[in-house]
Amino acid sequence: MAPVAASGKDTSAPRTTAQIEADIAGTRDRLAVTLDELAMRVHPATVAAQAKAKVRASVEQKAGQAYVAASGALEQTKSKFVDEDGRLRTERVVPAALVGVGVVLLIASVRRRRKG
Secondary structure (H helix, E strand, O other), X not given: OOOEOOOOXXXXXXXXXHHHHHHXXXXXXXXXXXXXXXXXXXXXXXXXXXXXXXXXXXXXXXXXXXXXXXXXXXXHHHHHHEOOOOOEOHHHHHHHHHHHHHHHHHHHHHHHHHHO
């Protein structure tokens, strides 16, 4: 069976010391590059930046979902007080306004009682 070089190819002639040293040097260079990449990946600044990016993406996603939900709720509420032509439905607006005024007066009354 023929000798196998570091590259995995069969060679018919034995490798010289210079070839072996060149293979070792190449392996050493590739290992140094790999170690540099690993050091960069686990560097605290890199880890912090990645964590910050993940949090930012998550917050942006949640904010987008909240915006869509709020927008939908607003449109649904608006449709209850406005007809298809865009005119106010006074039969629904007046009772809702009265309830709102009542709630405000109730809160003001409770606050006044607590102070005095």
